[in-house]
Amino acid sequence: MAEKKNVSRRDFLKTSGIAAGALVGGGIIGGVIGANTRQDTAAPSGGEAGQNGGAETIETVRGLQFFKNQQEFAVLQQATERIFPEDDLGPGAIGLGVPFFIDHQLAGSYGENSREYMQPPFEVGETTQGYQSRLKRNELFRQGLQKMQQEAQSRFEANFVDLEGEQMDEILTAFQDNEVDMQGANARFFFRLLRQATLNGAYADPIYGGNQNMDAWRMKGFPGHRPSYINEIESEDFVEMDPHSVGDMLT
Amino acid sequence: MATTLDKVDVVTVGVGWTGGIIAAECAKEGLKVMGLERGQERSTADYSMVHDEYRYAIRYELMQDLSKETITFRNSRNQKALPMRQLGSFLLGEGLGGAGTHWNGQTWRFLPYDFEIKSMTDAKYGANKLPPEYTLQDWGITYDELEPYFDKFEKTAGISGEDKNPFWGKRSSDYPTPPMKKTPLLSKFETATSNLGYTPFMLPSANLSEAYENPDGQQIAACQYCGFCERFGCEYGAKTSPEITVVPAARATGNYDIRFGANVVEVLKEGDRVTGVRFIDTVTFEEFIQPAEVVVLTSYVMNNAKLLMVSEIGEMYDPETGQGSLGKNYAYQILPGASGFFEDQMNVFMGAGALGMTIDDFNGDAFDHSDLDFIHGGSISMTQTGSRPIASNPLPPDTPAWGADFKKASIENYTRTLSVGSQGASIPHRDNYLTLDGTYKDIYGMPLLQLTYNFTDQDRALHKYITERTSEIMQEMGAKTVVGRSPISDYDIVPYQTTHNTGGTIMGGDPATSVVNNYLQHWDMENLFVVGAGNFAHNGGYNPTGTVGALAYRCAEGVIKYSQEGGSLV
Numbered sequence: 001m002a003e004k005k006n007v008s009r010r011d012f013l014k015t016s017g018i019a020a021g022a023l024v025g026g027g028i029i030g031g032v033i034g035a036n037t038r039q040d041t042a043a044p045s046g047g048e049a050g051q052n053g054g055a056e057t058i059e060t061v062r063g064l065q066f067f068k069n070q071q072e073f074a075v076l077q078q079a080t081e082r083i084f085p086e087d088d089l090g091p092g093a094i095g096l097g098v099p100f101f102i103d104h105q106l107a108g109s110y111g112e113n114s115r116e117y118m119q120p121p122f123e124v125g126e127t128t129q130g131y132q133s134r135l136k137r138n139e140l141f142r143q144g145l146q147k148m149q150q151e152a153q154s155r156f157e158a159n160f161v162d163l164e165g166e167q168m169d170e171i172l173t174a175f176q177d178n179e180v181d182m183q184g185a186n187a188r189f190f191f192r193l194l195r196q197a198t199l200n201g202a203y204a205d206p207i208y209g210g211n212q213n214m215d216a217w218r219m220k221g222f223p224g225h226r227p228s229y230i231n232e233i234e235s236e237d238f239v240e241m242d243p244h245s246v247g248d249m250l251t
Numbered sequence: 252m253a254t255t256l257d258k259v260d261v262v263t264v265g266v267g268w269t270g271g272i273i274a275a276e277c278a279k280e281g282l283k284v285m286g287l288e289r290g291q292e293r294s295t296a297d298y299s300m301v302h303d304e305y306r307y308a309i310r311y312e313l314m315q316d317l318s319k320e321t322i323t324f325r326n327s328r329n330q331k332a333l334p335m336r337q338l339g340s341f342l343l344g345e346g347l348g349g350a351g352t353h354w355n356g357q358t359w360r361f362l363p364y365d366f367e368i369k370s371m372t373d374a375k376y377g378a379n380k381l382p383p384e385y386t387l388q389d390w391g392i393t394y395d396e397l398e399p400y401f402d403k404f405e406k407t408a409g410i411s412g413e414d415k416n417p418f419w420g421k422r423s424s425d426y427p428t429p430p431m432k433k434t435p436l437l438s439k440f441e442t443a444t445s446n447l448g449y450t451p452f453m454l455p456s457a458n459l460s461e462a463y464e465n466p467d468g469q470q471i472a473a474c475q476y477c478g479f480c481e482r483f484g485c486e487y488g489a490k491t492s493p494e495i496t497v498v499p500a501a502r503a504t505g506n507y508d509i510r511f512g513a514n515v516v517e518v519l520k521e522g523d524r525v526t527g528v529r530f531i532d533t534v535t536f537e538e539f540i541q542p543a544e545v546v547v548l549t550s551y552v553m554n555n556a557k558l559l560m561v562s563e564i565g566e567m568y569d570p571e572t573g574q575g576s577l578g579k580n581y582a583y584q585i586l587p588g589a590s591g592f593f594e595d596q597m598n599v600f601m602g603a604g605a606l607g608m609t610i611d612d613f614n615g616d617a618f619d620h621s622d623l624d625f626i627h628g629g630s631i632s633m634t635q636t637g638s639r640p641i642a643s644n645p646l647p648p649d650t651p652a653w654g655a656d657f658k659k660a661s662i663e664n665y666t667r668t669l670s671v672g673s674q675g676a677s678i679p680h681r682d683n684y685l686t687l688d689g690t691y692k693d694i695y696g697m698p699l700l701q702l703t704y705n706f707t708d709q710d711r712a713l714h715k716y717i718t719e720r721t722s723e724i725m726q727e728m729g730a731k732t733v734v735g736r737s738p739i740s741d742y743d744i745v746p747y748q749t750t751h752n753t754g755g756t757i758m759g760g761d762p763a764t765s766v767v768n769n770y771l772q773h774w775d776m777e778n779l780f781v782v783g784a785g786n787f788a789h790n791g792g793y794n795p796t797g798t799v800g801a802l803a804y805r806c807a808e809g810v811i812k813y814s815q816e817g818g819s820l821v
Contacts, residue, residue: 083653089662110310117321117336119691125333128326128743132333169654176652195653203640204305221666222600222640225302228475229601236435238596238666249300 062100065107066138074161075145076102080198082168090219091212093198101201101210102141111138133185137193144190147180148172207247217243225249253529253538259285261810262528262543264515264558265550267349268796269782269803271497272407273547275467276807278506282814285541286507287530289514290346294494298484304639308482313353315343319533320693322553324744326705328570328682334691334699340743341750342482343551347509348494350551350750351796355481355604355636356457356490358410359793360401360801363394363420364615364627365676368789371616372626380626384681385709386573386580387626390788391760392769394420397801400808404800405455408491409463409471412455418611431460431474436597436669437608440633443727449610454632455797456605457491467500478637480604490604513539516695518546518562518779525564525779531695545778545810548756549803552785556685556755557700565766565775568684570703576766578685580754581702582790585675585710585739587629587717591730592647596666599638607634613673613720614792625712629675629792631721640665647732669728671721675714677753677790680707685755705742714739751795756785758802770809770820771802777819782806 067073077099086092093099105111113136122134133140151171152160160168174180178188201210203217205224211217217224224243232239260282263270274284306312315321315338323332344350364371369389372380381387402423412426430453433441437453444451458474465471472489480490488495501507512533519526519540527542548555559565559577568579609632611617620626644661645668651657688701706714715738722735759765762774771786773779782803784795791798809820 084658085655087655087658089659092658113318113337115311115316115318117317117334117691119334121690123331123333126326126330128741128745129324129330129333129335130339130743130745131336172653198653199641199644200305200309204309205303207303208305217640220640220662221596226477228477229598230475233434233476233598233601234432235598239598239601246300246302249302 062097064100064103066103066111067106071149071159071161072142072145073099073103075148076141078161078168079145079148079172079194080201082165082172083195083198084202090215093202095212096202096216097210097212098198098201101204101208102197104209105197105200106138106141111141112136131189133189135184140185140190140193143182143185144175144187144194147182147187148175151180205246207245214243214245253540255540255542258527258542258544259283260543260814261285261545261547262287262541263547263549264528265289265349265548265554266347266493266498266509267344267549267551268351268493268497268800269806270349270547270549271351271493271501272404272800272803273549273782273807273810274501274507275497276804277810277814278501278504280811282506282811284501284507285543286509287513287515287528287541288347288509288511289533291511292509293347293352293484295484295486295488298486301483301486302477302479304641307479308639309641311338311342311482313344313346313482313484314338315345318694320699322700322702323688323691324702324704326703326741328703332688332701332703335744339745340748341752342747343553343750347498347511348484348492351493352484353482354457354490354796355794357605357607357634357794358405358408358412358455358457358797358800359630360420361394361791361793361798362418362615365789365791366390366392366394366397368627375616376620376626380620381678381709385707386679386681388580388757388759388764388788390769391758391765392805396769397805398423400801400804401797403804404797407465407467407496408457408800409459409465410455410457410491411460413453415450415452416609416611417450418614418617426455427465428460428463431456431458431603431606432476433608434598434601434606434635436599436635437606437633439669439728440608440671440724443724443729444608444610446727447724449612451608451610454605454607454609454634456603457796458485458603458605459489459491465496467496469496469500471495474603476601476603476606478600478602478639480636514695515550515558516561516697518548518558518564520562520564520776523776525776545780545814547806547810548779548781549783552752552755552783553685553700555781555783555785557687557697559756559766559781560687560700561697564773564779567686570681570684573681576757576764578755579764580679580757580788581683581685581704582677582679582753582787583704583742584677584749584751584790585629585706585714586672586748587675587714587721587736588670588672589718589721589725589733589735590645590668590670591725591728592645592664592732592734593667593669593730597669599635599643599666599668602635602637604636605634606636607632613717623712623716625709625716627676627678627792628713629673629717631671631673631717631724633669633671638665648734669725669730671724671728673717673721674749674751674793675710675717676792678707678709679754679789680709683707706739711739751784751790753784753787753790753795756781756783757788758786759788768819768821769805770812771806772809772813772820777817778813780806780810
């Protein structure tokens with residue numbers, strides 16, 4: 001029953017790199033990549049026909065729905081890439097389109113906390129009482145990314161996006177350890193949110209704009225949307241399958 | 252000014268498992284039933300594109316909109332309760348089917364020990380086995396008395412299972428459908444637990460092993476093992492849910508209507524009877540009064556308790572004096588367990604919500620507690636529910652939570668990790684209870700329910716002991732690395748744990764210490780019934796729904812009996 005991947009990892013990296021150039025054009029990512037040679041293979045793949053069992057190629061135009069300032073978005077790109085970097089297994093956050101995923105989420109109900117209890121009074125509680133900030137997620141993200149840039153300036157006198165990887169990690173670790181002052185929220189909470197949003201974008205169905213070409217699912221061995229495993233579940237061996245998006249169900 | 256609607260025989264507040272069961276049974280008897288559901292209609296057709304982890308499992312598509320209503324929480328009475336602003340520890344459902352739509356389908360009967368836990372513990376270990384602040388009490392009903400209702404619920408739901416567990420109560424009939432497939436992963440658990448001298452058996456499942464027609468004539472399909480159960484609806488109609496069984500059965504009688512977008516805010520009363528409910532249309536915010544001969548509260552644990560409180564029905568529990576019963580004995584579930592990291596890749600993404608094997612050797616009083624500093628225990632299971640990539644990032648010890656090493660390890664171990672876990676019993680404590688919050692309100696202006704809860708010494712001892720047992724099983728299964736769950740300290744409402752909240756509207760044999768009698772009829776108001784996991788006097792070592800279903804059938808019988816005879820049923 002097993003279906004095997006029809007391209008090798010090396011081929012995949014090569015083709016994803018080629019696909020990136022055509023898609024990104026002279027946009028933001030191109031600019032960031034230009035400023036940071038370490039990222040030159042970590043551009044978004046996507047739309048390459050033939051890798052996902054013959055799925056149609058759809059031209060994707062990328063743009064920002066929430067961020068207005070390209071520098072903030074560039075910080076987001078680099079921060080998420082440090083959390084989920086490109087490696088020999090496959091693309092990282094940037095290559096998977098995670099920053100765009102996060103941008104789009106911040107523009108909608110996730111960013112607006114629209115299904116959450118946001119009534120006052122707001123008080124600082126115990127950790128066990130959970131999120132008590134009056135800030136919406138999209139406000140928290142903007143402040144957090146601006147603080148990252150400020151930390152880069154104060155620690156290294158450079159823009160965050162121009163730092164070495166280890167320097168970016170030092171700043172991210174400072175957030176993780178709650179050592180950066182934020183207003184109306186704490187740095188540890190922001191870091192957790194950023195980390196989780198990065199994983200959401202990497203592994204969510206590609207209909208949300210991340211997990212480009214389902215490459216994160218391929219790395220992980222997750223077949224995505226499959227209607228049934230009734231014929232495979234008793235297999236003694238690991239079953240490799242080409243992934244499918246739930247978007248395939250829309251007829 | 253509220254509009255008063257035509258009177259009905261029975262009104263239920265909420266249409267999930269309990270509301271659906273009450274409706275089906277009463278409507279079949281000719282009673283006119285109205286179901287008030289604050290969420291919306293939904294059916295199998297709404298789940299055709301449900302295999303979307305982000306939307307349903309991470310962003311909680313099917314869950315309660317907290318912007319309208321939540322609860323407040325604190326660990327102890329000396330803290331200020333603050334709102335649960337985001338869902339986390341447990342996931343409150345919303346809409347037709349309620350939590351019965353997004354459940355996994357693990358369907359148990361609580362043990363004979365559970366129903367008589369106080370008497371049996373005292374008899375065996377003496378009255379001082381636990382300190383007096385543990386407010387343990389019998390349920391006012393025995394397993395044998397409840398057995399016919401368990402049987403009825405399992406036949407309605409078509410439960411797939413096998414009667415091979417030596418520790419559970421006697422069954423009057425076998426499971427309606429055979430157990431699910433015993434996969435290679437489950438076989439690992441079966442072999443290991445057998446080697447250790449335990450008695451493994453297939454977990455009773457509402458994901459059906461084969462197509463089934465229930466006694467009401469409703470069809471349930473066969474499970475396809477797609478791996479999207481918990482937090483999802485089933486696109487096959489193969490996970491038994493109210494909207495494919497009891498709700499259509501009730502509608503088929505012609506005696507049942509459901510009004511959607513109807514948020515009940517008060518139970519109306521006159522003297523020692525209730526007269527109906529007041530609700531707000533969630534679209535127009537118009538106010539309505541639905542008069543009824545009988546009111547049945549069939550919403551979730553939290554809201555059943557809240558409605559009694561805001562309606563001032565019953566005596567509020569006071570943790571200072573121990574007097575009063577409303578809000579008393581809130582309990583949760585203790586979750587010991589162990590993860591194992593293996594060499595070979597496994598098909599962890601395939602599965603079903605109730606696909607598993609279990610041992611009960613450490614549940615209830617199946618093992619001697621004489622030398623242990625806790626009572627009860629928990630079922631220990633290995634389930635294959637379908638691991639999904641956003642939520643499942645297993646990391647061996649000392650792996651960083653992000654960065655290059657994280658990425659490699661989480662990808663490597665996603666298909667190489669199994670876990671054995673327990674549904675540990677939660678024993679009530681004087682300081683764990685529900686009341687109304689004095690500060691925060693819902694969008695209808697009603698106070699939020701306030702939860703005061705923390706883990707206890709009993710919980711910590713149970714957790715430690717059962718975690719050791721699960722680690723031994725995982726070792727025997729051949730894991731190269733075994734990691735037992737960390738000891739529990741303070742309850743934290745942020746990370747997801749379980750949606751097995753219980754208590755607050757407990758049943759019992761004594762009006763002084765319980766809210767409802769063993770027909771789930773309110774002690775103070777004979778035409779008011781309250782049913783759900785809120786009736787549990789403590790939480791047992793299993794998932795709750797099987798026992799909730801049995802109580803709902805018991806309650807339905809009570810409502811029918813009351814409609815014919817009136818008066819107190821006990």
